[in-house]
Amino acid sequence: MSDAAQRASDQFAAEYGRQPEGVWSAPGRVNLIGEHTDYNGGLVLPFAIDRRTYCAVARREDRVLRVRSATIEGEAQIAIDDLAPEALDGWSAYALGVAWAISQPIAGEPGADLAAASGLDIFLTSEVPLGAGLSSSAAIECAVAVALNELWGLGLDRMALARAGRLAENVAVGAPTGIMDQCASLLGEEDHAVFLDCGTESAESVPLHLDREHLSVLVIDTGVRHEHATGGYGDRRASCERGAEILNVPSLRFVLEEDLPRAASVLDEETYRRVRHVVTESARVASTVRTLQNEGPQAIGDLLLASHASMRDDFEISVPELDLAVESAVRHGALGARMTGGGFGGAAIALVASDAVGEIAAKVTEDFSAAGFGAPRCFKVVPSDGAHRDI
Ligand code: ADP
Ligand code: MG
Numbered sequence: 129m130s131d132a133a134q135r136a137s138d139q140f141a142a143e144y145g146r147q148p149e150g151v152w153s154a155p156g157r158v159n160l161i162g163e164h165t166d167y168n169g170g171l172v173l174p175f176a177i178d179r180r181t182y183c184a185v186a187r188r189e190d191r192v193l194r195v196r197s198a199t200i201e202g203e204a205q206i207a208i209d210d211l212a213p214e215a216l217d218g219w220s221a222y223a224l225g226v227a228w229a230i231s232q233p234i235a236g237e238p239g240a241d242l243a244a245a246s247g248l249d250i251f252l253t254s255e256v257p258l259g260a261g262l263s264s265s266a267a268i269e270c271a272v273a274v275a276l277n278e279l280w281g282l283g284l285d286r287m288a289l290a291r292a293g294r295l296a297e298n299v300a301v302g303a304p305t306g307i308m309d310q311c312a313s314l315l316g317e318e319d320h321a322v323f324l325d326c327g328t329e330s331a332e333s334v335p336l337h338l339d340r341e342h343l344s345v346l347v348i349d350t351g352v353r354h355e356h357a358t359g360g361y362g363d364r365r366a367s368c369e370r371g372a373e374i375l376n377v378p379s380l381r382f383v384l385e386e387d388l389p390r391a392a393s394v395l396d397e398e399t400y401r402r403v404r405h406v407v408t409e410s411a412r413v414a415s416t417v418r419t420l421q422n423e424g425p426q427a428i429g430d431l432l433l434a435s436h437a438s439m440r441d442d443f444e445i446s447v448p449e450l451d452l453a454v455e456s457a458v459r460h461g462a463l464g465a466r467m468t469g470g471g472f473g474g475a476a477i478a479l480v481a482s483d484a485v486g487e488i489a490a491k492v493t494e495d496f497s498a499a500g501f502g503a504p505r506c507f508k509v510v511p512s513d514g515a516h517r518d519i
Pocket of ligand 2: 264266309
């Protein structure tokens, strides 16, 4: 049992004056490769990280759901019968939104019957930094989802829980994200990545062998948080939808690399570059999986770099700080690096020899200072287990 889970249990007891029945947790994630492919029905390759959100819970006699978090002040309460997207707001919508979403029909499944569900007291603690691109949002959703699944005896499988998490985020919170983050958080395994086909929603665990090859993934959080991140994300989605419409396909999933010359002849220049990013990025995910299987992680560096160049030049979602993080990490010995996450700020990842993590982080920090940028936050992430019960 982890210390963090025990602390979540102790904090629950201090907050609510009784012991929790259990503690469940779910990790944040980083995306190794496959950016802006998820909502195009393409391929992604994230992994769950060694930073988790813990959810301590006890059932109540009534039908009230009550949630508090160590991270953000305040308490939210709602009766199960009143659950509805418009009745939820603020941070608690991530947690309580899952309780609502689980009862909704999704992907041909009818949705759980909550007629006999008991009320719950929930307390959340988190090691995943909020808004840093490590998906604290999926971590909170998935920790709550596995807890509800067990305490309410729902018997839902992991993919159904992932869909409920996404529905909560899309509708109760109102963030139009894909299903990658929830899948990484629910399906992650130690030293493995989650190879997810967002079109068919099928997932496969791919060994990374980072330990065996003495490699590590270093996160370089630039600290840049652009206000136009949300707008930029929406614009790129719209470009992809326009591209698919003109090419007369349901989504860019159905455009292959060999279709690109035709795409170039019918799309305007900018839309074409957006489409080219998505199509080549999905192909790079498939190549990365093949390379991992055939040659091992030391051989994927160039794919990471090609992914970054595509996001910088074709999708235009990088910023100077991210470009410097990638260029500097590689100049100081990383095997490959790329920005990760939605773009317009946030973090880059670098694949580095485990014994060079500290040195490369220090050099990148020096280069940031020389460029007049604020100091980045550098830390190693370890591919870890997905959501589970801790206590
Ligand atoms: P990211 O997923 O990259 O961390 P998001 O903006 O998607 O960023 O999600 C962050 C939001 O999720 C926070 O602003 C907060 O509303 C909610 N959240 C995440 N973790 C917690 C937590 N432990 N307690 C309360 N709210 C949380
Ligand atoms: Mg998020």
